[in-house]
Amino acid sequence: MPEPMTEPMTEPMTVIRNAAWLVAWDEASGSHVYRRDVDLAFAGGTIVAIGNVSRAAADTKEIDGSGFLVLPGFVDIHAHPSSEPMLKGLTDEVGSRQLYMSSLYEYLPLFDNDDAGRRAANEVALCELMQSGVTTVCDLSTERDGWLDTLGESGIRAYAAPGFRSGRWYAASGHEVRYEWHEDAGRDGLDRALRLIDRARQHPSGRLAGMLYPAQVDTCSEALLRDAAAAARARSLPLQIHAAQSVVEFHEMMRRHGMTPIEFLAAIGVLGPQAILGHAIFLDHHSWLHWPTRDDLGRLADSGTSVAHCPTVFSRRGITLEDFGAYRRAGVNLGIGTDTFPHNVVEEMRTAAILARVSAGNAHTAAAADIFAAATVGGATALGRTDLGRLAVGAKADIVMVDATHPAMRPLYDPIRSLVYSAGERAVRHVFVDGRQVVRDGKALAFDYPDAVARLEAAQRRAIEKVPRLDWGGRAAREIMPPTLPTLG
Ligand SMILES: [Zn+2]
Numbered sequence: 001m002p003e004p005m006t007e008p009m010t011e012p013m014t015v016i017r018n019a020a021w022l023v024a025w026d027e028a029s030g031s032h033v034y035r036r037d038v039d040l041a042f043a044g045g046t047i048v049a050i051g052n053v054s055r056a057a058a059d060t061k062e063i064d065g066s067g068f069l070v071l072p073g074f075v076d077i078h079a080h081p082s083s084e085p086m087l088k089g090l091t092d093e094v095g096s097r098q099l100y101m102s103s104l105y106e107y108l109p110l111f112d113n114d115d116a117g118r119r120a121a122n123e124v125a126l127c128e129l130m131q132s133g134v135t136t137v138c139d140l141s142t143e144r145d146g147w148l149d150t151l152g153e154s155g156i157r158a159y160a161a162p163g164f165r166s167g168r169w170y171a172a173s174g175h176e177v178r179y180e181w182h183e184d185a186g187r188d189g190l191d192r193a194l195r196l197i198d199r200a201r202q203h204p205s206g207r208l209a210g211m212l213y214p215a216q217v218d219t220c221s222e223a224l225l226r227d228a229a230a231a232a233r234a235r236s237l238p239l240q241i242h243a244a245q246s247v248v249e250f251h252e253m254m255r256r257h258g259m260t261p262i263e264f265l266a267a268i269g270v271l272g273p274q275a276i277l278g279h280a281i282f283l284d285h286h287s288w289l290h291w292p293t294r295d296d297l298g299r300l301a302d303s304g305t306s307v308a309h310c311p312t313v314f315s316r317r318g319i320t321l322e323d324f325g326a327y328r329r330a331g332v333n334l335g336i337g338t339d340t341f342p343h344n345v346v347e348e349m350r351t352a353a354i355l356a357r358v359s360a361g362n363a364h365t366a367a368a369a370d371i372f373a374a375a376t377v378g379g380a381t382a383l384g385r386t387d388l389g390r391l392a393v394g395a396k397a398d399i400v401m402v403d404a405t406h407p408a409m410r411p412l413y414d415p416i417r418s419l420v421y422s423a424g425e426r427a428v429r430h431v432f433v434d435g436r437q438v439v440r441d442g443k444a445l446a447f448d449y450p451d452a453v454a455r456l457e458a459a460q461r462r463a464i465e466k467v468p469r470l471d472w473g474g475r476a477a478r479e480i481m482p483p484t485l486p487t488l489g
Helices: 115-131 147-154 183-201 222-235 247-257 261-267 296-303 311-315 324-330 345-360 368-382 415-427 449-470
Strands: 013-026 031-043 046-051 061-064 068-072 074-079 134-141 157-164 167-173 176-181 208-210 239-243 275-279 306-309 333-336 399-403 428-433 436-440
Touching (some): 074 115, 074 275, 074 333, 074 368, 115 134, 115 436, 115 449, 134 147, 134 428, 147 157, 147 183, 147 208, 157 183, 183 208, 183 222, 222 239, 247 261, 261 275, 296 324, 311 345, 324 345, 324 368, 368 415
Parallel strands (some): 013 061, 074 134, 134 157, 157 208, 239 275, 275 306
Antiparallel strands (some): 031 046, 167 176, 428 436
């Protein structure tokens, strides 16, 4: 028997007919389940039926689902699409030898993107994200004119998170990090962020939202953090901050306050269900710290704080969270973020699964099911959303159709493992956000991807020119990041 519709049909309906595999949300168990040979119907941006859907009105659009794996769109809770895409080839292999291998302090301030470059980067990253199946992204960026327009045009569902802070770090040498403070700029940044978030919420697309983003635990004053947390609670906004992302930062917070970064954020009331920490790696149990306490993981779990886990960017410097499975078992909600290039959430999931096991020395610490849950409902939970990250009646029609017949998906015994460990984004064919198609045959529809890449390449050349002026030692990019091979004539 066809399953009854839950709401009257006022908008034209689309039916994905006879999906070979569909990952549905099972409310009873609170987890994803496979379903075979089922239909999924959506209308007006919302899923209205999953099961055996009868042919409805004459204007119903039918999509053949046979040969497809139908998934909920991925929720990427931590990305810097305006800046990171420009760093390809430059920061893949750097890490400060005298700053615990972090790249943050000595290298990140060297690349000064301009507005044209930021826009190109944003377009490139949004294409790549959607082509890997991301339907919701948290865009942690510096505000620029036209930013919300770019997000709106892309078709993606986005949380605009304009960064603000009371100070900035800089490497005075290769072995010392210093901070320069401008308290008024932080305060002004919070005010401007709240105004931009209001504009995002009013955006005609209806797909934009906002997030408060005090940039880093070590660059925001205690007063600014307290006010940002209060504003987040008063306005029911998610708040994200970088914290516990380097050994340098851990010791800086210990020097200032006699507290770990997590302990400090707990003490001043920032932690809570609305808070997301990128990247919460250097908790007091991390082996690189050799710290005598074991309290930070419990602080995150007890407060309901979420972690944005972005393994790729840290793994390039030999750094990893220890370990995904331990955080999960402690009761910490984890979501996945892409942070850097390539903006490919499926590769990020693979890296997360592998590094969890390597860091734990245990093949059973995390399975594909756990990582898949983090990249879908884990991210949605972090954003306080029950209508994202799942295929269920009443949820948003944010849907990914994976070609289950793609050679890289076969032999097809378990489609999620085939996707995560083998096929990657190559098998992602069609993506819908709010019921609207944003990727067709593997290509994002909103932007001219090759043209955006060409503009990004020009922006990278402009930024490379400026590197010697920004580096503490006046070095050129080629000295800091020598090419893989010498060029002979
Ligand atoms: Zn980040």
